[in-house]
Amino acid sequence: MLHTKDEQGASKDKHLNKQMAKIWLIIFAALASMIAPFSIDTYLPSFPAIEMHYGVSRELLTSSMGAYLGAFALTTIVWGPLADRFGRKYIAIVSLFGFGLASMGIALAPSFDGFMIFRIFQGMLAGGVIISARAMVRDYFPAKEAQKTMAIIMMLFAIAPAIAPVIGGYLQTLLGWESIFWFLTVYAFVSLCILVFFIVETQDPQHVQSIHPKPLLASYWDTLRHPRFMKLVLAQSIMFGGFFVYIAGSASLIFDHLKLGSEDFWIQFVPMVGGMILGSMVSHRITDHYAPNHIANFSYVLAGLAAFGGLLSALYLEPGVFTVIPFISLYAFALSLSLPVLSILALDCLPHKRGMAASLQSLLQMGMAALVAIVLVPIVHESTFEMAMMQLVLWLVAVFFWLNVAKIDES
DSSP states (O other): OOOOOHHHHHHHHHHHHHHHHHHHHHHHHHHHHHHHHHHHHHGGGHHHHHHHHHHHOHHHHHHHHHHHHHHHHHHHHHHHHHHHHHHHHHHHHHHHHHHHHHHHHHHHOHHHHHHHHOOOOOOHHHHHHHHHHHHHHHSSSHHHHHHHHHHHHHHHHHHHHHHHHHHHHHHHHHHHHHHHHHHHHHHHHHHHHHHHHHOOOSSSSGOOOOHHHHHHHHHHHHHTHHHHHHHHHHHHHHHHHHHHHHHHHHHIIIISSSSSOTTTTHHHHHHHHHHHHHHHHHHHHHHTTHHHHHHHHHHHHHHHHHHHHHHHHHSSSSOOOOHHHHHHHHHHHHHHHHHHHHHHHHHSSSTTHHHHHHHHHHHHHHHHHIIIIIIIHHHHTOOHHHHHHHHHHHHHHHHHHHHHHHHHHHH
């Protein structure tokens, strides 16, 4: 069949628009995924300054991280169904705008109570951005390309924990701790501009879901009873929890155990994030050559070696940069190798409810991070041995759930 020149030109323009949308979608999804590490890690170097400003303890200030993560986790139950009902783009716009206002509120908070309230609002609103972006990626790309795209996004995402405390350290030194939250405000509104002007709605109109309470609760119940989905998400979330022990506990690790200063967080975060970037790169390169289960198996073995090595080092050696950081970085590499695989495997369990699936992924992952920050790190942060032991225990629980996924696949 012959095409006219105008038809060929229109076809070419459509192809170029699709390629442009693909590029912008990857950029936006990366920026959206980076909101969480920027919100968590940028203010870590300011802990002593914020403690002094409000007259609060380290444990109480650490709870602000847990409050953010807890709010993030709980509200994902709402954001996912809303994204399935009203579309990914609309929900992301609302969430980003609210996140920017909440960040502004933290910078202006006159008391620690106000700081905590706006921190909770920040967590509530960040979840909608991340869930919408994750669903957009799977909406737009077919399964294998989505996995490779997620690996690219993870590489970009992994930069955030490395540069966030460095940015925070310099902002703290030059302008004070409030400037960190003004930075997050600007970040939110730049991301919002990209979303509004360059991203189109990705949801299939045929996949719009009801948000009536009764069918919504029934849908959540059916999702929670999905044996493969839940075990995949738990395997992913608990392994992430083992990594988060050293994120939530980084202030104690840097200041108390390694005896470093507020501008030295890069010593932990740059190697750790280098491991995450390398893991994402390897995951992207081997996707076409190895089955997802084989990649995940390899990642769990590496994470186990890192956790055991860290425990032995803490038991027999004095805390130091070269006795702690390499094991954290290896664990980060293993985690980053598995995250794209486990994320896509979980989303594909519920192809018509990816917003809800992304919600539950975020709920359990961030809920685990909140549990680590609020409950576990205050218990173990005074000892590098106890921190390493906690990471090992969480890894063992994650392996238990992953092995159960393998049993389901075999049966």
